[in-house]
Amino acid sequence: IQMTQSPSALSASVGDRVTITCRASLSVSKWLAWYQQKPGKAPKVLIYDASTLESGVPSRFSGSGSETEFTLTISSLQPEDFATYYCQQYNTYTYSFGQGTKLEIK
Amino acid sequence: QVQLQESGPGLVKPSGTLSLTCAVSGGSISTTNWWSWVRQPPGKGLEWIGEIYHSGNTNYNPSLKSRVTISVDISKNQFSLNLSSVTAADTALYFCARGVPTLAAAGNFDSWGQGTLVTVSS
Numbered sequence: 001i002q003m004t005q006s007p008s009a010l011s012a013s014v015g016d017r018v019t020i021t022c023r024a025s026l027s028v029s030k031w032l033a034w035y036q037q038k039p040g041k042a043p044k045v046l047i048y049d050a051s052t053l054e055s056g057v058p059s060r061f062s063g064s065g066s067e068t069e070f071t072l073t074i075s076s077l078q079p080e081d082f083a084t085y086y087c088q089q090y091n092t093y094t095y096s097f098g099q100g101t102k103l104e105i106k
Numbered sequence: 107q108v109q110l111q112e113s114g115p116g117l118v119k120p121s122g123t124l125s126l127t128c129a130v131s132g133g134s135i136s137t138t139n140w141w142s143w144v145r146q147p148p149g150k151g152l153e154w155i156g157e158i159y160h161s162g163n164t165n166y167n168p169s170l171k172s173r174v175t176i177s178v179d180i181s182k183n184q185f186s187l188n189l190s191s192v193t194a195a196d197t198a199l200y201f202c203a204r205g206v207p208t209l210a211a212a213g214n215f216d217s218w219g220q221g222t223l224v225t226v227s228s
Contacts, residue, residue, distance in 0.1 A: 044218075090208065
């Protein structure tokens with residue numbers, strides 16, 4: 001299953017509302033996660049099962065969608081949110097990731 | 107809280123075999139979790155390599171299946187990756203990760219190692 005994220009890069013300011021989209025080439029039901037990765041670090045799960053917030057993740061992060069179209073929304077960007085974001089499906093193995101969305105400071 | 111730590115050579119010669127180990131601490135490897143390897147070439151995205159259950163059952167990425175072997179050592183609470191016939195394209199940051207089982211599969215990775223950079227070069 002191929003995962004396609006848009007946009008690939010995004011410039012935004014602190015306080016902005018940001019939305020990243022992930023599309024699957026086949027239905028993955030609700031089996032989708034969102035990760036945040038900072039340079040040289042391991043990815044960190046933010047959202048799983050499309051819309052469930054991982055424990056300890058700020059509530060400004062939210063996820064929605066099902067089947068083939070999903071979104072990650074950050075309601076009010078904070079300085080620590082500038083990073084690369086990946087979606088990943090786990091409907092069936094072979095698990096696959098989107099190509100990433102790099103969120104940069106405007 | 108479970109912690110994962112990768113270890114292994116940082117440099118492998120072309121056509122050789124890349125071997126890494128992931129030590130699991132703070133919890134048993136013999137749980138309902140699956141244990142995966144994920145890699146990331148420099149400046150690129152994430153690629154899932156394969157996973158193993160404590161019973162020894164495995165699933166591999168078809169694109170790498172002919173070269174990959176993942177094994178588990180319950181007595182040492184660790185699992186390992188062997189990738190054979192490596193080329194420069196296998197140069198990457200290699201992560202181990204814990205997969206949370208769902209009704210579908212176990213690819214929601216809730217814990218990760220810090221990653222280890224492996225360079226393939228003569």
